[in-house]
Amino acid sequence: MSSPVVTRFAPSPTGYLHIGGARTALFNWLYARHHGGRMLLRIEDTDRERSTQGAIDAIIEGMRWLGLDWDGEVIFQYARAERHREVAESLLASGNAYRCYATAEELAEMRERARAEGRPSRYDGRWRDRDPAEAPAGAPYVIRLRAPTEGETVVEDAVQGRVTWANRDLDDLVLLRSDGTPTYMLAVVVDDHDMGVTQIIRGDDHLTNAARQTQIYRALGWEVPAMAHIPLIHGADGAKLSKRHGALGVDAYRDLGYLPSALRNYLVRLGWSHGDQEVFSTDEMVSAFDLKAIGRSPARFDFAKLENLNGLYIRGAADADLVAGIEAMLPTIGAARGLSAPLPELLRETFIAAMPGLKERAKTLIELLDSAYYLYAARPLALDEKAKGLLGEEARARLAEVLPVLEALPEWNAAATEAAVRHFAESSGVKLGQVAQPLRAALTGRTTSPPLFDVLAVLGRNESLARLRDQAARS
RNA sequence: GCUCCCAUCGUCUAGCGGUCUAGGACGUCGCCCUCUCACGGCGAAAACAGGGGUUCGAGUCCCCUUGGGAGCGCCA
Numbered sequence: 001m002s003s004p005v006v007t008r009f010a011p012s013p014t015g016y017l018h019i020g021g022a023r024t025a026l027f028n029w030l031y032a033r034h035h036g037g038r039m040l041l042r043i044e045d046t047d048r049e050r051s052t053q054g055a056i057d058a059i060i061e062g063m064r065w066l067g068l069d070w071d072g073e074v075i076f077q078y079a080r081a082e083r084h085r086e087v088a089e090s091l092l093a094s095g096n097a098y099r100c101y102a103t104a105e106e107l108a109e110m111r112e113r114a115r116a117e118g119r120p121s122r123y124d125g126r127w128r129d130r131d132p133a134e135a136p137a138g139a140p141y142v143i144r145l146r147a148p149t150e151g152e153t154v155v156e157d158a159v160q161g162r163v164t165w166a167n168r169d170l171d172d173l174v175l176l177r178s179d180g181t182p183t184y185m186l187a188v189v190v191d192d193h194d195m196g197v198t199q200i201i202r203g204d205d206h207l208t209n210a211a212r213q214t215q216i217y218r219a220l221g222w223e224v225p226a227m228a229h230i231p232l233i234h235g236a237d238g239a240k241l242s243k244r245h246g247a248l249g250v251d252a253y254r255d256l257g258y259l260p261s262a263l264r265n266y267l268v269r270l271g272w273s274h275g276d277q278e279v280f281s282t283d284e285m286v287s288a289f290d291l292k293a294i295g296r297s298p299a300r301f302d303f304a305k306l307e308n309l310n311g312l313y314i315r316g317a318a319d320a321d322l323v324a325g326i327e328a329m330l331p332t333i334g335a336a337r338g339l340s341a342p343l344p345e346l347l348r349e350t351f352i353a354a355m356p357g358l359k360e361r362a363k364t365l366i367e368l369l370d371s372a373y374y375l376y377a378a379r380p381l382a383l384d385e386k387a388k389g390l391l392g393e394e395a396r397a398r399l400a401e402v403l404p405v406l407e408a409l410p411e412w413n414a415a416a417t418e419a420a421v422r423h424f425a426e427s428s429g430v431k432l433g434q435v436a437q438p439l440r441a442a443l444t445g446r447t448t449s450p451p452l453f454d455v456l457a458v459l460g461r462n463e464s465l466a467r468l469r470d471q472a473a474r475s
Numbered sequence: 476g477c478u479c480c481c482a483u484c485g486u487c488u489a490g491c492g493g494u495c496u497a498g499g500a501c502g503u504c505g506c507c508c509u510c511u512c513a514c515g516g517c518g519a520a521a522a523c524a525g526g527g528g529u530u531c532g533a534g535u536c537c538c539c540u541u542g543g544g545a546g547c548g549c550c551a
Contacts, residue, residue, distance in 0.1 A: 012551045047550055104549080111548090120477040121547060142549050160480070169478055169547095177549040184551045208479065208546045231481075232545075266487090269500090273488055276499040295488080297481050298544060305487065305501040315514080361513035 005037025006198045009063075009070070010077075010188070012044040013055035016249025017062030019301065020203060020233045023267045027230060028201045029068045030268070030289040040195055041070035045078045046187055062250040066260050067282070075195065077187050084182030087190050087220070088143050088175045096219035097175055099141040100127040122171035125149075140178035147172050147215050155210045158199075158228035158291040165211045173212055185209065189216045197225050201291070204229035228291050231271055231298040255332045257364030258306065259325060262313040266306045270299045279312065311363040319355035323348060326369050333366065339376060350375055 007028040011021050032039035043059070045051040060074070091097035100123075102110075107123065114121040128146060148167045155163045175186040182190075188209075192200065200210075207229045217224045253263055265280055272295070274280075274288045314322065327348070330341050343351065354372055362368035 010551095014551075044551060050550075100549095107548085115476060118476050122477090140549095163479070165478070171547090174549050179549080181549085183549070188551090203545090204480070205545050206551095209551095211479085229480090234544080236486080269487065271487090276489060278487090278500050295481095299488090300486060302486050302501070308501055311514090363513090 004198055005032060005035035006040065006196050007032045007037065007201055008040040008042050008192065008195060008197050009068075010042040010044050010191075010202070011059050012047065012050075013052060013059060014047065014050040015055055016058045016251060018249060019253070019267070021059075022062065022066060022250050022263075023233065023270060024202055024230065025063060025068050026066070026264060026267050027228075027272070027289075027294075029070075030286055031199060031201060031291065032071075033286045034289045037198075038071035039068075040072060040075065040197070042075040042077060042191060042195070044184065044187070045076055046081070046182060046184060048078070051078075058249060058251065065254055066250060066264060075191070077191060080187070080191060080194075081182055083194070084187050084190050085176060085180060088182065088186060091145065091175065091219055092143055094219075096146050097143050098128060098146055098172075100144045100172075100174075101136070101139050101141045102126060120169060122169075123173075125172055128172060142174045142178050143176040144172040144174055145216060145219060147212075147219075153211045153214050155207070155214055155227055157207075157210070158226060159231075159294045159296060160204065160207065160229050163207065163211075165208075167215075170212060170215065175216070185212055186216065189213050189220070189222075192225055193217075193220075193222050199226045199228065201228045201230065204231050228294070230294055231296060233270060234298045234300045236300055236302065255329055257329065257366035257368070258310050259313045259317065259365070261317075262306065262310040265313070266309050270301070271295050279309070307363045314359050314362050314365070314368065317359070319352045319359070322355055322359060322365065322368060323351045325365050326351070329365060329369075333369075337369070337373075337376070347376065 009021075009025040009028045011017065011025075017025075029039050031037075041060075041063070043051075043056055045056070063070070088097065092099070102123075106126075110124055111121040123144070127144075147170055151167050153165050153167055153170065157163055173185050174183050176182055210227050210229065214224050250263070254260075261282070264282070264285070268280060268285055268289075269278065272289070272293055274290075274293060277284075277288070280288065317325075323343070327341070327343055330339055330343070334340050351372060354375065355368075358368055358371050362371060
């Protein structure tokens with residue numbers, strides 16, 4: 001009992017899976033899952049110059065990380081070039097397309113003049129009704145669609161509503177290049193048709209393409225799939241998303257310490273809403289998702305909100321999952337902290353044991369890792385001179401007591417440190433996290449005095465100091 | 476330049492002609508909790524771009540202006 005709904009995500013492998021693409025993929029995925037249908041993944045690699053294997057890998061890995069699975073095999077558009085060519089030939093045979101021998105120079109001049117005269121810049125159809133016999137023998141040609149010149153082309157869009165173009169504003173697009181390869185416009189139509197796509201969901205930068213593709217569908221006598229063009233995501237300043245504001249690959253978000261569940265939740269609320277609900281489990285998203293609730297105006301990317309959501313998800317995550325997430329980031333961010341890919345078993349277990357106290361205050365996995373600094377700090381431990389300078393009188397006095405002990409700490413294992421710090425925390429009646437962060441601050445001097453004061457107070461008054469000293473002496 | 480799309484707090488948004496003295500969330504600012512930070516709780520400031528219509532009545536419908544955005548390739 002297969003459902004008729006088929007969506008597809010069709011990125012071109014010319015870079016990483018950026019945040020806008022990730023949201024498009026998410027919407028396609030949600031729509032398909034909501035309707036019990038299938039989502040296909042098609043790599044649009046017909047541009048041989050710019051497509052790279054690295055980009056393909058990055059896209060696939062990005063989707064996996066985000067938890068967006070697709071149905072069936074990945075489809076590569078380039079592999080279908082022969083089929084595209086056949087379709088172009090059939091259009092030529094049916095009279096819905098024609099050979100155009102205009103040179104690149106002619107086309108450039110055409111555009112320039114049209115622009116100068118304030119006319120829309122488009123192909124003037126000079127070979128549309130001309131006898132191909134007039135072309136210089138052996139001259140290269142492209143195949144163009146013989147598009148209607150009168151009437152209008154209408155796109156019924158689930159998000160944008162009914163959008164209309166006068167056919168005179170749409171020119172005869174190229175279907176097959178002079179080297180015999182298909183253009184994007186032809187390939188998309190043929191592939192979506194052959195793949196049985198029923199619902200196209202993509203960025204609204206494709207809205208104009210939707211009209212031109214509709215003309216191709218009509219010329220072919222094929223049914224036009226339902227369309228939904230979603231608004232683009234903009235940067236914090238309202239301008240087009242650039243690297244500066246978040247047009248990073250999803251791998252960058254992973255390395256910034258964001259959880260895929262949090263990113264999904266953030267992304268789904270960008271342009272889509274369900275009443276006042278802000279937090280959605282994956283199941284809730286799937287059941288609530290509806291194209292009609294997608295807005296038409298572009299949304300700006302806001303790191304602050306993503307971060308808030310991420311903190312929420314971290315607090316609710318399983319301890320082992322958080323540590324697994326941290327480990328996944330280690331290849332890129334571990335070196336700076338003296339940590340590498342698979343955590344030693346004992347350290348990993350200690351990390352997990354420390355999570356309940358630490359995750360209460362972390363907004364990203366990076367913060368979580370840093371707050372656990374006391375577990376993996378280089379030994380012997382030493383307090384930062386600058387940090388010491390920030391202390392008040394009372395704290396300074398306490399420091400005098402504690403410092404010799406801290407500075408005497410030799411090589412030490414994480415479990416022992418965890419046990420000692422946990423003991424401090426418990427016997428002082430505070431949460432582990434309240435000790436961990438200040439401890440890191442005291443060791444690195446990366447924070448101002450309040451937390452530093454705190455850890456010293458905890459350490460200084462704690463009776464387990466003696467135990468700590470004993471342990472240190474033993475090892 | 477041409478075509479198309481968009482316009483509610485700083486940001487994401489609710490609002491589908493009257494229930495809007497415009498709701499929620501993030502952020503910001505206060506207060507509480509607390510040995511700091513965070514979490515949590517309470518509260519505050521904060522928006523219908525402007526102008527014309529239509530209507531008994533407009534944030535909600537229409538038009539114009541202004542302001543954004545996208546597209547205009549033998550790129551995708």
